[in-house]
Amino acid sequence: TNLRIVTGALVTGIAITGQRATGVHYQVDGAIVRPLPIQEGGIPIWVAGGGEQVTLKIAAKYARYTNFGAGDIDAWVRKSELLREHCEAAGTSFDAITRSANFNVSIAATEQAAQDVFDDWVRRLERVVGAESTARYVGQFGTGNLIGTPEQIVAFLREREAVGLDYTIAYFPNVANDRAGQELFEREVIPALA
Numbered sequence: 350t351n352l353r354i355v356t357g358a359l360v361t362g363i364a365i366t367g368q369r370a371t372g373v374h375y376q377v378d379g380a381i382v383r384p385l386p387i388q389e390g391g392i393p394i395w396v397a398g399g400g401e402q403v404t405l406k407i408a409a410k411y412a413r414y415t416n417f418g419a420g421d422i423d424a425w426v427r428k429s430e431l432l433r434e435h436c437e438a439a440g441t442s443f444d445a446i447t448r449s450a451n452f453n454v455s456i457a458a459t460e461q462a463a464q465d466v467f468d469d470w471v472r473r474l475e476r477v478v479g480a481e482s483t484a485r486y487v488g489q490f491g492t493g494n495l496i497g498t499p500e501q502i503v504a505f506l507r508e509r510e511a512v513g514l515d516y517t518i519a520y521f522p523n524v525a526n527d528r529a530g531q532e533l534f535e536r537e538v539i540p541a542l543a
Contacts, residue, residue, distance in 0.1 A: 399428045409435030412446055416518070419450030419509045420492025429513050450509070451518035452495040453487075456502055456530045456538070463496045466530060470523045495519075499537035506542060 370377045396408035399417030408415045409432055419425040429448060436443040455467035475483045487494065495502055506517060521531045 399424075401428065401431050405432050406435045406439070408432060408446065409441055409443075410439045414447045414449060414516070416449045416451060418493055419514050420452070420494070422508060422512060425450070425509065425514070426512050447515045448513055449516035449518060450493065450514055451520060452493050453522050454502065454519045454530065454534060455494070455496045455521075455523065456499060456533050458498065458533075460497050460501065463498065463530075466523050466527070467494065467496050470526075473526075474522075499533060499541070502534070502538050503541045506538070510542075 393413040394411050395414040395416065396404065396412040397416035398404040405428065415432065417428050432446070433443040455463045457463040457466055471483060471487060474486070495505060519534065524531050
């Protein structure tokens with residue numbers, strides 16, 4: 350059994366490194382092994398959260414990606430600066446970390462229509478989980494509820510891009526009932542930001 354384990358490990362090692370081996374019992378040539386084991390630099394780690402004393406320190410030390418709220422631009426800038434300070438203290442590169450934020454997106458041709466879509470989603474959610482749970486869930490996003498026209502959303506995201514938002518995760522809470530908002534975002538917002 351030990352011989353099998355050792356042989357298996359050797360064959361796997363040969364395949365992973367892309368080498369060839371021709372033996373009595375095993376031949377390896379051009380084997381594809383994916384995913385590869387940990388590579389130089391390690392697995393890219395994504396740290397989500399904006400805790401200023403612990404989470405951002407962990408992100409500074411280990412993360413290639415971060416995710417913290419960008420709805421309030423002043424808070425975003427403050428947390429980004431804290432992340433930079435933590436990176437300096439840890440001896441890591443702030444510029445090597447992609448900073449992201451996620452938003453609940455409600456988009457329509459008019460601001461009122463976008464608000465109506467969002468309010469409709471909130472009402473449906475309340476029927477399923479109750480008003481208290483809905484308020485808590487919606488409140489978690491705080492200023493991360495992105496409601497408006499394509500032009501307003503582009504302006505909002507550009508403003509954040511100017512202060513270091515590299516990556517946006519867009520949730521469309523109404524998409525199970527109506528894909529119009531997601532399609533409008535795809536048609537007008539993404540090309541405007543590309």
